Amino acid sequence: MADVKVQIRGNGPLRVIGEIEIIDQSGNQYAIPEGQWVSFCRCGQSDNKPFCDGTHQDCGFEAPSEAK
Numbered sequence: 001m002a003d004v005k006v007q008i009r010g011n012g013p014l015r016v017i018g019e020i021e022i023i024d025q026s027g028n029q030y031a032i033p034e035g036q037w038v039s040f041c042r043c044g045q046s047d048n049k050p051f052c053d054g055t056h057q058d059c060g061f062e063a064p065s066e067a068k
């Protein structure tokens, strides 16, 4: 089993569960609280990109996610 899991949230973000490093375009690392999961915006409307800020719930984002 993988140490990191990526969960595709229906009509919502990509949730990453497990220890990861996230770096910006300059190579600087984002601070992530230890033991927390991280959600990346998939709708393009977040004011806190690359992270989800919940805006997808109000902007009509639709992206059902079922593995086939």
Ligand code: FES
Residues within 6 Å of the ligand: 012, 013, 014, 040, 041, 042, 043, 044, 045, 046, 051, 052, 053, 054, 055, 056, 057
């Ligand atoms: S997916 Fe949540 S704000 Fe974009």
